[in-house]
Amino acid sequence: MARRAAAGTGAGAGAGARVKRARRPEVRLPPLVPYGGGELEPDGDYDGLEFSAVDFVGQDGAGARFMDCALTGCALDETRLHHARVLDSVLTGIRGVGTDLASATLRDVELVDARLGGVQVHAAVLERVVVRGGKIDYLNLREARLKDVVFEGCVLVEPDFGGARMERVEFVDCVLKGADFSGVTLVDVDLRRAAGLDFARGVDRLAGAVISPAQLLDLAGVFAAEMGVRVAGLEE
Numbered sequence: 001m002a003r004r005a006a007a008g009t010g011a012g013a014g015a016g017a018r019v020k021r022a023r024r025p026e027v028r029l030p031p032l033v034p035y036g037g038g039e040l041e042p043d044g045d046y047d048g049l050e051f052s053a054v055d056f057v058g059q060d061g062a063g064a065r066f067m068d069c070a071l072t073g074c075a076l077d078e079t080r081l082h083h084a085r086v087l088d089s090v091l092t093g094i095r096g097v098g099t100d101l102a103s104a105t106l107r108d109v110e111l112v113d114a115r116l117g118g119v120q121v122h123a124a125v126l127e128r129v130v131v132r133g134g135k136i137d138y139l140n141l142r143e144a145r146l147k148d149v150v151f152e153g154c155v156l157v158e159p160d161f162g163g164a165r166m167e168r169v170e171f172v173d174c175v176l177k178g179a180d181f182s183g184v185t186l187v188d189v190d191l192r193r194a195a196g197l198d199f200a201r202g203v204d205r206l207a208g209a210v211i212s213p214a215q216l217l218d219l220a221g222v223f224a225a226e227m228g229v230r231v232a233g234l235e236e
Contacts, residue, residue, distance in 0.1 A: 025110060030048055037054075040060060042060055044065070076099040079100065082102050082104070093112070102122050107128060109129045110130050112133055114136060118137065122141065126147070127149075134155075138160070145164070157178065167189075170190045180200050184205045192211060
């Protein structure tokens with residue numbers, strides 16, 4: 001089973017403010033048994049298995065449970081994992097387009113160097129999850145619940161967090177391109193260490209987030225436009 005790291009605190013942007021840090025997973029896998037092959041099964045139960053370079057393209061594992069598992073270099077194009085539960089597991093180098101993790105539960109999970117596109121994670125629950133490295137295009141996290149989640153050293157292209165609830169979420173050396181924060185609810189969301197920060201929508205929903213002074217300057221034009229303020233030189 002995974003052991004959890006203790007929660008900490010960090011300095012906030014305001015005087016005397018403190019930002020609650022995300023609790024990271026510390027996954028310690030038991031000795032694993034190599035996966036014996038075969039297709040995923042809906043509502044299947046996978047415990048203590050090692051999946052290495054397995055092709056799950058187009059397979060249906062809806063409602064399946066993965067507990068104390070390692071998935072390395074697996075192909076998940078159009079793989080259906082709706083309502084799946086991924087617990088105390090490490091996913092490394094997985095790749096896929098159109099992977100369906102809608103309404104799934106990811107708890108105490110490390111996702112490392114993923115290459116994913118159009119992955120559906122809407123209405124999912126993520127708790128104590130680290131997404132480290134890799135690139136995810138068009139990540140759909142609409143209406144999802146994220147608690148104690150860290151995006152670290154990864155690139156997120158046009159991620160959609162619309163309507164999500166995010167608590168103790170950190171972006172560390174992470175690039176956000178064209179992010180949609182429409183309708184989000186943020187509690188202790190730390191954007192200060194993001195390597196790049198670009199919003200397509202939802203900048204008006206950043207209450208509950210913390211940004212750095214430099215980011216405030218970079219986003220000044222976006223904030224002004226959101227408020228309907230026209231910025232013009234004296235010569236205009």
